[in-house]
Amino acid sequence: QKEVEQNSGPLSVPEGAIASLNCTYSDRGSQSFFWYRQYSGKSPELIMSIYSNGDKEDGRFTAQLNKASQYVSLLIRDSQPSDSATYLCAVNDAGGGADGLTFGKGTHLIIQP
Amino acid sequence: SAVISQKPSRDICQRGTSLTIQCQVDSQVTMMFWYRQQPGQSLTLIATANQGSEATYESGFVIDKFPISRPNLTFSTLTVSNMSPEDSSIYLCSVGGGGQGLREQYFGPGTRLTVT
Numbered sequence: 697q698k699e700v701e702q703n704s705g706p707l708s709v710p711e712g713a714i715a716s717l718n719c720t721y722s723d724r725g726s727q728s729f730f731w732y733r734q735y736s737g738k739s740p741e742l743i744m745s746i747y748s749n750g751d752k753e754d755g756r757f758t759a760q761l762n763k764a765s766q767y768v769s770l771l772i773r774d775s776q777p778s779d780s781a782t783y784l785c786a787v788n789d790a791g792g793g794a795d796g797l798t799f800g801k802g803t804h805l806i807i808q809p
Numbered sequence: 810s811a812v813i814s815q816k817p818s819r820d821i822c823q824r825g826t827s828l829t830i831q832c833q834v835d836s837q838v839t840m841m842f843w844y845r846q847q848p849g850q851s852l853t854l855i856a857t858a859n860q861g862s863e864a865t866y867e868s869g870f871v872i873d874k875f876p877i878s879r880p881n882l883t884f885s886t887l888t889v890s891n892m893s894p895e896d897s898s899i900y901l902c903s904v905g906g907g908g909q910g911l912r913e914q915y916f917g918p919g920t921r922l923t924v925t
Contacts, residue, residue: 739916801850
């Protein structure tokens, strides 16, 4: 049974600070890793994907992957109140689009003005 | 990314009835997926829908309860059959592996189902 673990939070971060979200996964065969943002009452929105060890940066977002430790993280720099949402970590075995995703329960992030 | 629509956006249904949810994509995609998000929970994969073949169901989900159709590369339906209040959830379709090299998965807006 594949498992993806996240701290459910809430994680409270002051505006302008760095928010750090973490995720661990159980299946060593996992190849693709994703972070989705979900606002209340909305569907998940893909914000980052990462496939190889190391860091991947996109604007204020940085995803970090360590396959040896089975650990994925998301850093949000210069946090804004609009970043307040639930962040879902998801993994799968294949090239991302060809296989269903296993989701963590999500971390509720609150950015305090 | 693909533009995905779902119908209906929400519905309230009586127990014992069935509801068919439609998912339409604006471009051809290889893979379509159906997920369920129960209140306050994360997403759980129900099944993978490939065009021209039977859907592949995850453990705990069966075709009799959740029949799926995938008649072409831009459309799929999920039926929730013989509903009970436990079926009250948000049902989401996602797409991936498309002709444009979609490596990620993108979600539709979801269908909020309430069973009374």
